Amino acid sequence: MDTYYNPEDLKKFGKISEFQPELGKKFFDYYGSVFQEGALTTREKSLIALAVSHTVQCPYCIDAYTEDAMEKGCDSEEMMEAVHVAAAIKSGAALVHSVQMMNKYKDLSM
16 A cells, blocks of 8 residues: 555445444435535535645545536536635634634733
8 A cells, every 4th residue: 555545445435334334324324414405506516625625635535526617517626626725614613723822822921
């Protein structure tokens, strides 16, 4: 195995119910419902999933939703833009916490 994450394990995702069938079924029922067409198209949901996959840094999800987005007609520019949106939110969330550091610094400096 060349990486810590074995790409072949993605194919085993459906087997996560093996040790807990009841909860696995509930998860897959929910998961399936979430990705059905609704107020958002399945294409939009795929781009969101791809972006979130990057923020949670899940290589399995990145592979799965890159393929899914492509199957739904997304091009590389759209996918990269979605990833940049996710990156901007993640970096903004880290930076906004600097206010806490600045407040603490000011309190200790007085």
